[in-house]
Amino acid sequence: xxxxxxxxxxxxxxxxxxxxxxxxxxxxxxxxxxxxxxxxxxxxxxxxxxxxxxxxxxxxxxxxxxxxxxxxxxxxxxxxxxxxxxxxxxxxxxxxxxxxxxxxxxxxxxxxxxxxxxxxxxxxxxxxxxxxxxxxxxxxxxxxxxxxxxxxxxxxxxxxxxxxxxxxxxxxxxxxxxxxxxxxxxxxxxxxxxxxxxxxxxxxxxxxxxxxxxxxxxxxxxxxxxxxxxxxxxxxxxxxxxxxxxxxxxxxxxxxxxx
Amino acid sequence: xxxxxxxxxxxxxxxxxxxxxxxxxxxxxxxxxxxxxxxxxxxxxxxxxxxxxxxxxxxxxxxxxxxxxxxxxxxxxxxxxxxxxxxxxxxxxxxxxxxxxxxxxxxxxxxxxxxxxxxxxxxxxxxxxxxxxxxxxxxxxxxxxxxxxxxxxxxxxxxxxxxxxxxxxxxxxxxxxxxxxxxxxxxxxxxxxxxxxxxxxxxxxxxxxxxxxxxxxxxxxxxxxxxxxxxxxxxxxxxxxxxxxxxxxxxxxxxxxxxxxxxxxxxxxxxxxxxxxxxxxxxxxxxxxxxxxxxxxxxxxxxxxxxxxxxxxxxxxxxxxxxxxxxxxxxxxxxxxxxxxxxxxxxxxxxxxxxxxxxxxxxxxxxxxxxxxxxxxxxxxxxxxxxxxxxxxxxxxxxxxxxxxxxxxxxxxxxxxxxxxxxxxxxxxxxxxxxxxxxxxxxxxxxx
Numbered sequence: 020x021x022x023x024x025x026x027x028x029x030x031x032x033x034x035x036x037x038x039x040x041x042x043x044x045x046x047x048x049x050x051x052x053x054x055x056x057x058x059x060x061x062x063x064x065x066x067x068x069x070x071x072x073x074x075x076x077x078x079x080x081x082x083x084x085x086x087x088x089x090x091x092x093x094x095x096x097x098x099x100x101x102x103x104x105x106x107x108x109x110x111x112x113x114x115x116x117x118x119x120x121x122x123x124x125x126x127x128x129x130x131x132x133x134x135x136x137x138x139x140x141x142x143x144x145x146x147x148x149x150x151x152x153x154x155x156x157x158x159x160x161x162x163x164x165x166x167x168x169x170x171x172x173x174x175x176x177x178x179x180x181x182x183x184x185x186x187x188x189x190x191x192x193x194x195x196x197x198x199x200x201x202x203x204x205x206x207x208x209x210x211x212x213x214x215x216x217x218x219x220x221x222x223x224x225x226x227x228x229x230x231x232x233x234x235x236x237x238x239x240x241x242x243x244x245x246x247x248x249x250x251x252x253x254x255x256x257x258x259x260x261x262x263x264x265x266x267x268x269x270x271x272x273x274x275x276x277x278x
Numbered sequence: 279x280x281x282x283x284x285x286x287x288x289x290x291x292x293x294x295x296x297x298x299x300x301x302x303x304x305x306x307x308x309x310x311x312x313x314x315x316x317x318x319x320x321x322x323x324x325x326x327x328x329x330x331x332x333x334x335x336x337x338x339x340x341x342x343x344x345x346x347x348x349x350x351x352x353x354x355x356x357x358x359x360x361x362x363x364x365x366x367x368x369x370x371x372x373x374x375x376x377x378x379x380x381x382x383x384x385x386x387x388x389x390x391x392x393x394x395x396x397x398x399x400x401x402x403x404x405x406x407x408x409x410x411x412x413x414x415x416x417x418x419x420x421x422x423x424x425x426x427x428x429x430x431x432x433x434x435x436x437x438x439x440x441x442x443x444x445x446x447x448x449x450x451x452x453x454x455x456x457x458x459x460x461x462x463x464x465x466x467x468x469x470x471x472x473x474x475x476x477x478x479x480x481x482x483x484x485x486x487x488x489x490x491x492x493x494x495x496x497x498x499x500x501x502x503x504x505x506x507x508x509x510x511x512x513x514x515x516x517x518x519x520x521x522x523x524x525x526x527x528x529x530x531x532x533x534x535x536x537x538x539x540x541x542x543x544x545x546x547x548x549x550x551x552x553x554x555x556x557x558x559x560x561x562x563x564x565x566x567x568x569x570x571x572x573x574x575x576x577x578x579x580x581x582x583x584x585x586x587x588x589x590x591x592x593x594x595x596x597x598x599x600x601x602x603x604x605x606x607x608x609x610x611x612x613x614x615x616x617x618x619x620x621x622x623x624x625x626x627x628x629x630x631x632x633x634x635x636x637x638x639x640x641x642x643x644x645x646x647x648x649x650x651x652x653x654x655x656x657x658x659x660x661x662x663x664x665x666x667x668x669x670x671x672x673x674x675x676x677x678x679x680x681x682x683x684x685x686x687x688x689x690x691x692x693x694x695x696x697x698x699x700x701x702x703x704x705x706x707x708x709x710x711x712x713x714x715x716x717x718x719x720x721x722x723x724x725x726x
Contacts, residue, residue, distance in 0.1 A: 131640075139637040140647035149652075163330050167385045174384065194315035195322045195423075199384065217317065242293055242378070243387050249297045250343060251333035254542050254557055260336025264329075274387070275331060 034060045037075040038118075042066030044110050045087035047118055051125055052086040053078075060126075064118035098128040101136045108151035111183040120146050158187035164269040167201065168229075169236050174201035175229060177272050185212045185221050193219050240274050247275040289378065295368040299348040299359060300394055303451075303507065304537040308340040308389040308424040310502030311446045321383060321390075321423030323446065323502075328389050341392040341426060342379050346370050346408055350396035355547055356463045356512075359396045363545075369398060372411035380419050390424030390446075391415065401433040405441060412444040424502070429475045431467060438475060439499070442482055447502040447534070450476045452527075455520050459513035462549050473531075479504045480531050503534035510565060511558040512541035512551060516588035518579075521568050525579040528572065538565045564590040571596060574628055575621050594683055598624040601661055605676040608661045609668060613642045625657030645669050657683060 038053065038061045040046035050064050061078075065071050094103045106121050114120065124147045128135040138144045161184050167174035174196070178184070185205055192203065193214055203212040204227045211224040232240070270276045309327030329338035345359075347369035353361040370378075375393075382388045393411065398404045408427060415421045427445040429438060442448055450472055454460050457469045479500060486499035506527065510520065524536040540557040543550070568590065571577040575597070582596050583589070591599050601608060601624050610619050612634060620631040630653050637643060637651060644664045648655060659669040660679040668674070674682070 134640050137636040138640045139633055139651040140641075140643060142650070145650050162328055165386050169385065176386070196320065196384070197315050197317050198320065239381050239385065242290060243382060243385070245290055245294055246297050246342070246382075247331060247333060247339070249294050250301050250339060251335045251337075252301055252542060255335040255337075255540075255559065257336040258334060261332045261334060264336060264338065265332040273331065274385070 032058050032060050034062055035075055036061050037063040037065065037071075037073045037077045038080050039077050040064065040066055040080045040118075041082050042068055043082060044107065045084060046080065046082040047110060047121065048087040048090040049082050050080050050118065051090050051122060053080050054122060054126075061119070061122070063116075064122065094125065094128070097132065098125070098135060099133040102128050102133075105136070105147050105151045108154045108187075109147050111186060112150045112154045113182045114150050117150065120150065154182045154184070155187065157182050158184040160266075160269060161188050162191050164265065164273060165203070166272065166274045168232055168274075169239070170230060170232070172200065174199055175227075176201070176203045177206055177227070178203060179206045179268075179271065181207070183208050183210070185210055188212070189219060189221070240277070244275050289374060291366075292368040292370055292374070293344070293378070295366050296344045296346070296348060296370060297342075299396075300343045300345045300392070302539065302542065303343060303392070303394060303428070304539045305426065305449060305505055305507060305535065306338055306340045306343055306392060307535070308426075310534055311424070313422055313501075315422060316420075319420035319422050320380065321421050323390070323422065323424045330386065330388055340389045341424065342382055342388045342390070343392040344370070344375070344394075346372075346375065346393060346395035346404070346411065347398045348396045349398055351399055352397050352466060354464050354466055356545065356550060358544055370411070372407060372414055375411045376414040376419060379415060380421065383421070383423060390426070392426040392428075394428035395430065397430060401430045402437060404430050405433040405437040409437065409440055409444065412441070416444050426502075429479075431471050431475060433475075435475075435478055438478060439482060442479065442500045443497050445500060447505060448479050448500050449505045449507065450479070452506045452508045452523075452536075454513055455508050455510070455515040455523055456513065459515065463512065463547075476504065476506070476531050476533075483532075503532070505533055505535040505537060507537040507539055509541050510538050510562055516583075517561070517565065517568070517590050518583040518585065518588035520565060521572070521579045521583060524569055525572055536569060538562050538569070560592050561590070564592065564596060568596040571600075576618060594680070595624070597622070598657060598683060602676045602680060605679070609663045610661065611666065612648070612662050612664050613638050623658050623661045625654055625659075625661075630654075 036059055038050045040050050046066070047064070050061070054060060062075055063071065063073055065073075091103065094106065102124075106125065109117055109121050109124075120143075123143050124135075127141070127143050131138065135141075135144060136148075139148065157180055161178055161180060165176050165178055167176045183205070185203065185208075188203070189212055192201065192212070196214070197217060199214070200216075201214045204224065205211065206227075209223060209225050210221055211227070212219065212221050306329075307327050308323070308329075309325060311323045312325040313323040315322040327340060329340045331339040333339055347367075348359045348365075349367040349369055350357070350359040350361055357363075358365065379388075379391050383390070393408060395404050395408060398407065408430075412425060412427065415425070424447075425445045426447040426449065427441055429441075429448055429450045431450065438448075452472055453464055453467065460467055460469060460472075482499050483503065486496065489496045490498070508520070508523075520538070527533045527536055540559050540562040541551065542557050543553045543555050546553055568577075568582055571582065572579060577600070582600060590596055594602070601622065607619075607622070610623060612620075617631055617635060620626055620634060621628065623631075626634075633651055633653065634643065634648075637647070642665060645655070645659075648664070655669060660674050660682060662668070
């Protein structure tokens with residue numbers, strides 16, 4: 020007869036616990052560290068900014084740069100650089116429970132090694148690659164569908180992305196406009212990319228108030244709208260195709276669609 | 279800022295006239311060259327190209343596409359800008375164009391400039407104006423972004439060379455797909471006068487490459503290569519002729535792109551299609567698909583069409599068409615087929631085929647796996663097996679495949695979309711029955 024009371028297994032992994040971290044990428048890597056060294060598989064990982072009610076006991080994970088670096092290095096060497104890239108993209112996404120998704124992916128990765136990024140039909144891997152694709156797609160769109168306005172020589176753009184795309188577009192805009200002074204404001208995540216005198220930073224910014232556009236700026240906007248409307252060929256109007264190529268949620272901040 | 283172009287002249291009117299005149303030029307890509315930004319300058323170029331907007335016709339807007347001038351000295355009877363046509367004329371001053379383009383670029387409206395022009399006075403003079411504008415942009419504004427310039431046929435080769443050193447891409451428009459058609463509609467242009475600058479650019483690029491190996495600091499000549507464009511549907515050429523011509527251009531002149539433009543009837547003319555004729559947009563689409571097959575899928579023009587079947591089937595894409603005519607190659611096994619074979623499966627693209635190669639390294643694949651990998655099976659299902667089985671477990675013959683491929687499309691062609699059947703609405707049956715006919719009809723047509 021089998022034992023009625025299950026004996027605790029020697030290597031059992033505790034899963035009835037939630038992690039609370041500071042929301043940074045390093046902090047998340049420390050959660051991975053903790054999970055490994057304490058043999059825990061948390062049911063939930065959340066940050067201070069998104070406090071959740073949970074029945075599980077909550078464990079606060081302190082961000083320690085040294086352990087974070089260790090984990091980062093181990094992902095790159097024990098799994099692959101590509102895996103690290105996917106994890107980073109996934110971290111910047113707006114997906115629910117992205118932390119757990121990343122943790123599951125990494126646990127699988129440490130078992131399989133570099134081949135994990137080829138396991139495209141695996142559910143865990145697929146989830147991560149799908150999220151990463153969405154994030155990189157959106158950051159790619161913000162190279163296209165972003166418009167600056169000139170305020171006294173400084174360029175300002177406002178975006179409303181779903182994901183936190185600023186880190187993915189920093190290099191693009193800084194390389195492109197090295198001598199300009201510019202600011203890209205992410206209204207969703209309340210952060211701004213600021214570039215000045217050849218240096219750039221992403222800073223938190225809760226509110227952005229802009230002065231009225233000057234006459235000259237208005238004129239350039241009008242010229243652009245005029246060009247936009249003239250360049251379409253009447254005989255080929257295809258609004259569906261336009262919508263497919265340029266999803267409507269990007270229109271709000273595009274000069275050519277503004278009043 | 280160098281100058282204020284807004285106050286002095288009516289720049290809006292110029293922009294309107296000169297972009298309106300440029301809109302029929304197809305090429306608006308900014309691809310083919312990678313150039314990083316540099317301290318103290320403005321802009322960079324990205325090889326994959328960046329679109330910045332899409333106009334109401336669904337085409338991408340990557341470049342400020344304008345003519346320098348539409349005040350043409352020539353009188354070609356098929357051209358809107360011909361001298362005898364009564365339209366508004368405008369010419370940009372080089373500094374106006376430069377400032378306008380730079381201001382658009384700073385605001386991230388555009389990726390660069392696509393400059394073309396009507397012939398002002400004579401080809402050389404026009405070319406000099408263009409060079410002046412481009413040198414302002416490159417040397418005074420230190421612009422490192424993308425510039426595409428259209429060659430003015432008949433200009434001095436020396437001028438073309440200086441233009442090529444300022445631009446990333448050059449294009450000479452072939453205009454019409456055959457010698458005879460050119461003679462008919464553009465008597466001032468001959469095949470030779472078009473091919474000569476094309477050849478010159480090709481050789482220029484080649485020489486430049488060998489020089490670049492020797493001297494690193496040699497300025498680059500047309501680094502993004504050259505392209506061309508031809509009008510489809512104004513003259514009687516078949517798709518077979520057009521595709522063969524493109525294949526030859528890719529091989530002989532090493533063109534980066536051939537663009538096709540469905541003829542838009544804008545002018546009345548003795549030798550032109552009637553002004554109310556519809557542009558052949560679907561045909562243009564098929565030509566682009568075939569063009570893609572030539573460039574990225576290792577197809578030969580002769581495989582796609584022949585003299586007996588000189589035109590593409592408008593109902594199915596060229597790859598499907600090829601696959602149905604060569605059904606003995608199929609089905610292919612997803613787990614073992616080499617890359618080149620996977621590429622030939624309808625519905626599988628370069629990305630899909632590469633994904634399959636990667637994924638099957640870590641285990642054999644099944645249809646649900648393919649779905650998880652976001653591989654679209656709508657068309658591919660008829661041409662592949664996973665572990666020896668087709669998706670529905672049945673073997674197909676080409677006719678059944680065609681019916682399967684067409685059914686969805688034909689339902690749409692049949693008229694209003696299908697409605698949900700309702701117990702209380704017997705009209706719904708009528709509309710369903712109506713939809714049946716066209717399916718059989720189109721399949722029958724194809725067999726004939």
